[in-house]
Amino acid sequence: MKARGLLKGAGLVAASAVLIVAVILAGILSFVYYNTAAGRVWGVPLRLLSAALVPGEDGYTFTGEELLGEDRWAMLIDEEGQVAWSLRKPDDVPEHYSLTDVASFTRWYLNDYPVQCRIREDGLLVVGAPKGSIWKHDIAMDIQVLLQLPVWFTMLFLLSLLCVLGLAWLVLRRWFRQAQQARDAARSDWINGVSHDIRTPLSVVMGTAAQLENAPDLSPERRRQAGIVRTQSQAIRDLVNDLNLTMRLDCAMQPLRKEFIQPEAFLRQTVADFLNGGLAEGFPLEMDLPAQPLPAIQADPFLLRRAVNNLLTNCVRHNAPGCPISVGARAEGGAVLLWVESGGAAAPSSGPGEPSQLEPDGGAAHGTGLKLVAQIAEAHGGRARFSRGSRFRCELRLPADGRSLS
Secondary structure (H helix, E strand, O other): OHHHHHHHHHHHHHHHHHHHHHHHHHHHHHHHHHHOOOOHHHOOOHHHHHHHEEEEOOEEEEOOHHHHOOOOEEEEEOOOOEEEEEEOOOOOOOOEOOHHHHHHHOOOEEOOEEEEEEEEOOEEEEEEOOOOOOOOOOOOOOHHHHHHHHHHHHHHHHHHHHHHHHHHHHHHHHHHHHHHHHHHHHHHHHHHHHHHHHHHHHHHHHHHHHHHHOOOOOOHHHHHHHHHHHHHHHHHHHHHHHHHHHHHHHOOOOOOOOEEEOHHHHHHHHHHHHHHOOOOOOOOEEEEOOOOOOOOEEEOHHHHHHHHHHHHHHHHHOOOOOOOEEEEEEEEOOEEEEEEEEEOOOOOOOOOOOEOOOOOOOOEOOEOHHHHHHHHHHHOOOEEEEEEOOEEEEEEEEEOOOOOOO
16 A cells, blocks of 8 residues: 555656646747747737828828837838938937948847838838847757757757656655665564563573473473473574564664684584584484585674574474484585585475475565575575475575675
């Protein structure tokens, strides 16, 4: 629902951007059209003013004073260059004009007065406006450039639209990240709270179960049942810890404290700690390490140890006692492969040699343990591969130089 709301918001912003850009462009084009329309901004067309000036026996009669307005003036220049008629002509406007004068003011200004001209049978009608009231400029443009104007306007429109949409995308992306961070923080607080609330009663249960398991006055059956309670309590504790850690890795909230690790020494120490913890009782453990030293890997020893322990625990939980477990490492290209292998059903697979599938909710078929292994590998720039033929096998492929594997 939230994703759908964000998409609707993005669509609304995009539509608003298109509308804003379209209105702006339409306004600019309208302004240019109505304010540069070949002098029509002057008021009444010259043909009406020319029709209002009629020659007679006693001179000219002009009936278009209302059309001309109060701030305009007009005059008629005959073929000799002499002013034959005028109305409100300024004093600084000459009475006689040469061909050069006419050619000049018809394009520009007449003594700084902006003027319009219309050719008549009896001469040239000139209508002027006050100084500084009209801006005139001669515009010449190659026809090819003129034909390219629609393309340029389209490109400008698309560029403006792209800029607005890009800004909207950045804003929505920031909002989405903030919302995601808020959700991650809320989920982290909830899981941390639940983990904290579970630890205290779980410790009491584990301690009591351990005491009952070692009580000499209880029957062997009761001590065995107490051992089952202790073991399952430890499983719950590990599950809570895995849930907390996998959430932190999902949200990139778990800092990596990397250091250079020698794979052989790391695996020997991890397996020794696992055996000393009594979790592998009844399961023979084998080490398969090359004679030549392996290249060092840069990793967080706590997280990497957690991944190997999860794999070993998974093998113990889902196999019968007596099932052999093998742990090893080898160099392969620019990477180091750490693997844990066992017989039986330590992890499901869709077929011999095929990778184990994680559930759609992100958890593995046997809890969060296998997902956490994959997350830890990815956090180190590597990857995990789960497969099962006659034996379950998980390979952690980690870069020897600390860089991500392609």
